[in-house]
Amino acid sequence: MTARLRKTGASLPAGGREKPTLSLRRRSLASLSLALLAVATACTSYTEIPIETPIQPKLDTSAFQRIFIAGFIAGANDDVDANMETVRLLRSQLRNKGIMRVIDADTLPLMELAKQNGAEPNAPPVPDQQAVVPPQEQDKAPVINDEKDLEQYQHIFANVAYWKRIGEEYQQPLIVTGAVLFAPQQRSGFVQREQESYDPFGRRVVVPVRTYMERKGFVLRPTFIFIDGRTGETLHTETFREEILYNASQQTPALSSYFELMDRLLPAFLNTLSAQKIKGTRTLLK
Amino acid sequence: MTLGKPMSSRHLVLALFLAVASAPEAWADARGQAKEQVEFGIQVAQRGLWKEAIYRWERAAQLDPTYAAAFNNLAVAYEHEGQLSKAREAYEKALALEPNNALVRQNYDLFKEINDRAAQKDGR
Numbered sequence: 001m002t003a004r005l006r007k008t009g010a011s012l013p014a015g016g017r018e019k020p021t022l023s024l025r026r027r028s029l030a031s032l033s034l035a036l037l038a039v040a041t042a043c044t045s046y047t048e049i050p051i052e053t054p055i056q057p058k059l060d061t062s063a064f065q066r067i068f069i070a071g072f073i074a075g076a077n078d079d080v081d082a083n084m085e086t087v088r089l090l091r092s093q094l095r096n097k098g099i100m101r102v103i104d105a106d107t108l109p110l111m112e113l114a115k116q117n118g119a120e121p122n123a124p125p126v127p128d129q130q131a132v133v134p135p136q137e138q139d140k141a142p143v144i145n146d147e148k149d150l151e152q153y154q155h156i157f158a159n160v161a162y163w164k165r166i167g168e169e170y171q172q173p174l175i176v177t178g179a180v181l182f183a184p185q186q187r188s189g190f191v192q193r194e195q196e197s198y199d200p201f202g203r204r205v206v207v208p209v210r211t212y213m214e215r216k217g218f219v220l221r222p223t224f225i226f227i228d229g230r231t232g233e234t235l236h237t238e239t240f241r242e243e244i245l246y247n248a249s250q251q252t253p254a255l256s257s258y259f260e261l262m263d264r265l266l267p268a269f270l271n272t273l274s275a276q277k278i279k280g281t282r283t284l285l286k
Numbered sequence: 287m288t289l290g291k292p293m294s295s296r297h298l299v300l301a302l303f304l305a306v307a308s309a310p311e312a313w314a315d316a317r318g319q320a321k322e323q324v325e326f327g328i329q330v331a332q333r334g335l336w337k338e339a340i341y342r343w344e345r346a347a348q349l350d351p352t353y354a355a356a357f358n359n360l361a362v363a364y365e366h367e368g369q370l371s372k373a374r375e376a377y378e379k380a381l382a383l384e385p386n387n388a389l390v391r392q393n394y395d396l397f398k399e400i401n402d403r404a405a406q407k408d409g410r
Contacts, residue, residue, distance in 0.1 A: 046389055047328055047332070049328075049331060049332060049362070051362060051365060051366040052366065053365050053366060053368060053370075053400050054367075054368035055368070055400070055403070056368070278400055280396055280400070282362040282365070282393050282396065282397075283358075283362075283389045283392065283393055284328050284331065284355075284358070284359045284362060285324075285354070285355035285358050285359060285387075285389060285390070286321070286324060286325055286328065286355060
């Protein structure tokens with residue numbers, strides 16, 4: 001036995017005998033350091049603590065006591081009146097949060113005004129806010145399917161004289177207006193999904209699987225414009241984009257999709273006007 | 287004068303020896319005191335006294351500037367107080383001291399999500 005060992009040892013290159021010893025030593029060192037690391041991790045005492053991070057509002061609204069959600073240029077969906085729904089939702093949210101006094105007044109006919117003043121973007125505003133719309137055009141809803149369609153109405157937001165006059169009428173509030181694009185969308189392609197299966201040992205395994213799917217849903221793209229009711233000047237503009245997609249066979253009402261998408265961006269909208277606290281958990285170390 | 291020179295060099299060597307010999311002890315003492323501050327800070331933070339916690343963890347970081355936990359906790363407290371730039375600095379210091387600390391890294395990643403959102407809002 002000894003001879004065999006010696007023989008084997010002799011056949012090894014120079015230093016070959018020491019190799020297994022070194023590797024063993026290395027291995028034991030590695031396992032020792034791993035064990036130490038595990039012990040260190042286990043011994044690292046830590047405490048989880050809930051925190052609330054305050055995020056300062058984007059706009060300084062201290063000069064305003066009232067807020068007027070004036071209405072939005074909207075289109076692209078027959079099932080949802082994105083203008084009215086957005087006005088209602090924002091007003092109720094602002095009331096619930098107690099962010100300024102919300103002016104409860106009729107929304108402004110922005111599309112008609114924009115159309116009327118389209119030729120002269122800086123034309124003086126129409127008296128008593130009511131646009132004079134030709135009778136044959138009154139029932140015809142303008143088609144707004146994308147951002148390009150919206151462009152022809154954008155100039156109304158830059159009409160300082162108009163907004164100043166609206167401000168004077170409502171005791172110089174902060175005016176919120178803009179455009180809301182809520183459009184259906186369809187998309188097909190490969191989607192990665194997680195599929196649950198069990199291995200030969202009966203263990204649950206989650207495997208990512210790519211499958212071809214036809215999906216449909218909605219895209220919501222609101223632009224909120226905050227106007228100073230004292231001067232008619234735009235103070236701040238913010239654009240969001242949210243989308244939702246369902247399996248093509250799923251029937252989801254457009255209105256519920258609209259609310260789901262608005263729900264996602266409401267905190268950011270409210271944070272423009274007031275400080276928000278973001279709740280979370282952090283780890284304190286000893 | 288002739289006696290003074292060797293005496294002073296002897297003193298110097300002695301002082302140096304004492305300093306070197308007592309360094310680990312002093313370090314251990316500083317770490318011990320810093321640890322006490324950190325633990326007390328955790329107790330007060332759990333009671334919602336975040337300003338007091340900040341004071342304690344700042345003290346701990348002064349006592350032992352190599353104590354990653356003090357900087358991590360300080361960052362959490364700054365975050366809670368909305369002092370986001372100070373929080374970032376403290377997290378970065380903690381990570382510089384312990385780059386492989388998964389708990390600090392996790393805190394920092396969560397912080398960055400919020401900080402990025404705030405930065406976007408500021409148009410930065």
